Amino acid sequence: MMDTVAPTGLSFKAQMRRAREGAIVGTVCRLMADKGFDAMTVDEVAAAVGIAKPSLYKHFPSKEDLAAAAMAHVLQRAGEYVAEVPLSLPPLKRLHAVLRWAAQVHLAGDLPILPGPRSPLRATLSVHPVYLAALRSVSAPLEGWIREAQADGSLNAALPPQAVLYALYARACDPLISLLQGTGQYSDDEILDLALSACFDGLRAR
Amino acid sequence: MMDTVAPTGLSFKAQMRRAREGAIVGTVCRLMADKGFDAMTVDEVAAAVGIAKPSLYKHFPSKEDLAAAAMAHVLQRAGEYVAEVPLSLPPLKRLHAVLRWAAQVHLAGDLPILPGPRSPLRATLSVHPVYLAALRSVSAPLEGWIREAQADGSLNAALPPQAVLYALYARACDPLISLLQGTGQYSDDEILDLALSACFDGLRAR
């Protein structure tokens, strides 16, 4: 039996709270994907969620915590997807599948864009425990797969594993996807294929 | 004889004006590379240039025009570089050289990050004549080189030329470069080689 009904009455309110926080976080993801952290206003978030601004601040103490929660949420979803990728697949295919998943989230408009190198948000994230934990839950298995794929000869072994990992994070947020989407000339599947091919196959002919 | 001394007295002031505007635009480039358009404030720009804010507004009528001028400036520099690339090189090498140049500018901290897909800045840029002209002065030759490189079999012909062009723009601003730079583990040349290899060769082994 699932534990959707908790032993205490407290948990019902807790569930509603989590549901609302989920709605908030989802909204923040969309707004950060659209305009980025700096251009997003707390008023917009509140209006889009359909609640008042002070209610937001009961859930999250600051705008930056709001953003950190949103990015942690995306990373947690990614971590869940990573955990479900069948290890029977060859490691390169597993990496391919993860990037495809991330690119789909990007296409759907739910992937916050990366903060600038010296953005104040970066400082907040770099000490945010929940965000960092979610980041590691993705990075650790990916880095293992990268080493596997380099060992079996399917991934370019001249690239440091860390560089490959960073490249995958960068490609998940690839502006190429938005640019192609903006033309209106390609279907979502075509965009995914183009972006993945550009990343794994490279621009040079093979 | 060079025309550094102009026939009219007016042109001397004009030169000083251009020099100051050059300093402003250079500062804006650095700030936009660091923090992006939205997090950059006009006060910061004025302070960094060493002039008062109203003086800024004598040169540029709004913050968005400031940003457009900065991005147009980078594109003009890129256009000048493109015009100097020897056509004796094979087309793929020419594209390679241009991306390397852009990545160097990025590494130096002088390449504004791309605005978000629905950023208000995008709307301004899309109707800014100087910016659009500079953009075309880069895009037109690049697109020709892309078709050449596909025709001679060195560039993946399965990718639409437009997609390759967008990919090059995206890679010029590749966050991978900042991420590698942030580790402190790699020299600038190593970062350039890694970023260029990831773009042209792809992550897969060859």
Added chain:
DNA sequence: GTCTATAAATAGATAGAC
């Protein structure tokens, strides 16, 4: 053209009623 001083709007964040 450059500055000091300031306007006008908007941002993040909170007080206090219910």
Added chain:
DNA sequence: GTCTATCTATTTATAGAC
């Protein structure tokens, strides 16, 4: 816990002296 109303700081932009 949620809302109305508000505070404070900051931001873009300008008026007006020199």
